[in-house]
Amino acid sequence: MCALQSIRRLCRSAVEAHEAGNGVNADFLLHQACVLAEGLHSPVLEAKVLNTRGVIALANRRRKAALGFLARAQAKVDARIGRNNKLYAVISSNLRRAEMPGGDAGLCARSERPAGARAEAPALDAERRSRPRPSTILL
Numbered sequence: 001m002c003a004l005q006s007i008r009r010l011c012r013s014a015v016e017a018h019e020a021g022n023g024v025n026a027d028f029l030l031h032q033a034c035v036l037a038e039g040l041h042s043p044v045l046e047a048k049v050l051n052t053r054g055v056i057a058l059a060n061r062r063r064k065a066a067l068g069f070l071a072r073a074q075a076k077v078d079a080r081i082g083r084n085n086k087l088y089a090v091i092s093s094n095l096r097r098a099e100m101p102g103g104d105a106g107l108c109a110r111s112e113r114p115a116g117a118r119a120e121a122p123a124l125d126a127e128r129r130s131r132p133r134p135s136t137i138l139l
Contacts (some may be wrong), residue, residue, distance in 0.1 A: 002073045004045075007037055010033035011029075011030065011049065014026040015052075018059065026075070034053065043077070044081060047073040047091065050069045054066045055094055057069060058097070063098060074095055109134065
């Protein structure tokens with residue numbers, strides 16, 4: 001199997017592990033994908049893997065780690081192919097989301113709920129927000 005196929009398989013397995021609630025395994029798989037991508041000396045591929053790692057970290061409420069991964073991904077794309085491309089736009093959008101106050105928050109505070117809202121509604125919303133959107137993951 002070629003390295004690119006291995007990286008894609010690792011990233012897909014990481015997303016599946018995250019969706020199954022195994023964040024530690026997801027992080028390990030993405031770390032392995034990063035190591036392989038670095039070995040190929042492709043900044044664009046590295047940026048895609050770092051973006052995925054950042055999105056998963058943010059979904060797991062690890063905001064500081066997400067900011068680091070996404071900032072590195074953005075810098076790699078900017079240095080290699082510039083800012084006028086879809087990859088840079090997607091990574092920048094993910095980075096802005098991570099930088100927002102409460103961008104990694106799951107449950108909203110009671111005072112933030114609309115009047116008459118049931119307590120269960122934020123939990124359902126939090127579950128939906130904890131899953132990465134397909135457009136945010138690039139591999």
